[in-house]
Amino acid sequence: MQLSDNEIQDINVIAAWLALDDMPHQGEISADLAILAGHSVLPNIEGAVALAKKFDLPLLISGGKGHATPVLAEAMATHPFYRQIDTQDMGEAQMLAAIARTFAALTDQQLLLEGASRNCGENAAFSQRLLDEKNIQPQHVVLIQDPLLQRRTDATFRWQWRDRADAPQFINWPVFTPQLILDAGMARIIGAPPQGLWSLERFLSLLMGEVQRLRNDEQGYGPRGKGFFGEVEMPDAVDAAWQRLMHLPNIQGRISR
Numbered sequence: 001m002q003l004s005d006n007e008i009q010d011i012n013v014i015a016a017w018l019a020l021d022d023m024p025h026q027g028e029i030s031a032d033l034a035i036l037a038g039h040s041v042l043p044n045i046e047g048a049v050a051l052a053k054k055f056d057l058p059l060l061i062s063g064g065k066g067h068a069t070p071v072l073a074e075a076m077a078t079h080p081f082y083r084q085i086d087t088q089d090m091g092e093a094q095m096l097a098a099i100a101r102t103f104a105a106l107t108d109q110q111l112l113l114e115g116a117s118r119n120c121g122e123n124a125a126f127s128q129r130l131l132d133e134k135n136i137q138p139q140h141v142v143l144i145q146d147p148l149l150q151r152r153t154d155a156t157f158r159w160q161w162r163d164r165a166d167a168p169q170f171i172n173w174p175v176f177t178p179q180l181i182l183d184a185g186m187a188r189i190i191g192a193p194p195q196g197l198w199s200l201e202r203f204l205s206l207l208m209g210e211v212q213r214l215r216n217d218e219q220g221y222g223p224r225g226k227g228f229f230g231e232v233e234m235p236d237a238v239d240a241a242w243q244r245l246m247h248l249p250n251i252q253g254r255i256s257r
Contacts, residue, residue, distance in 0.1 A: 012180055018207065035059075060127055062127045152221070
């Protein structure tokens with residue numbers, strides 16, 4: 001797929017905004033739990049597992065079977081270390097737990113698995129339910145998701161806890177911020193090692209679809225649309241970049257549903 005410099009610039013503006021990052025870049029973190037929402041971007045998943053290992057954090061993994069499940073299974077099947085894992089009939093939480101055990105030797109005692117959720121809203125609701133069932137009340141939670149879904153995940157989790165006096169502070173960490181570059185005339189995703197990243201097709205589909213979901217209009221997921229979370233303030237530069245890309249023939253029709 002051919003993209004111009006201006007199109008790549010617009011894509012990178014959107015990607016940087018979607019990859020919401022609250023993580024301090026130096027020193028210790030103040031957190032008592034990490035939540036990893038299921039997806040298929042292996043460098044992000046490995047970053048979440050490494051963080052839990054380094055700071056001895058309980059890691060709640062949320063994910064049943066959804067749109068990303070077959071993509072995750074395929075990524076694991078072509079990975080030199082994870083292809084040994086039999087993912088047949090597994091949900092995302094089970095697959096990610098297997099990665100956690102393989103990549104960093106995390107023990108079952110450190111892992112909390114929520115394996116019923118099928119989407120972002122259920123990730124938040126079912127994670128809350130699991131913590132309530134186990135009487136766990138974290139004060140600071142590192143929230144980790146596919147970088148392109150990080151901002152919506154933040155909005156959804158905060159909305160789920162909006163009426164709770166014991167709501168934790170969510171510290172968003174996308175692990176890395178993806179960007180596109182032109183390499184020998186072809187667009188390439190950078191920001192993390194290439195093994196287990198999105199295809200360009202999937203990257204663009206998720207990126208364009210996320211902006212549509214975060215827009216506070218009848219097509220979006222905010223209060224003027226489906227009401228899945230509160231209003232998310234979208235910078236004018238992001239909205240303008242999305243509008244320009246939506247009018248391009250090589251971008252139209254790539255919005256993920």
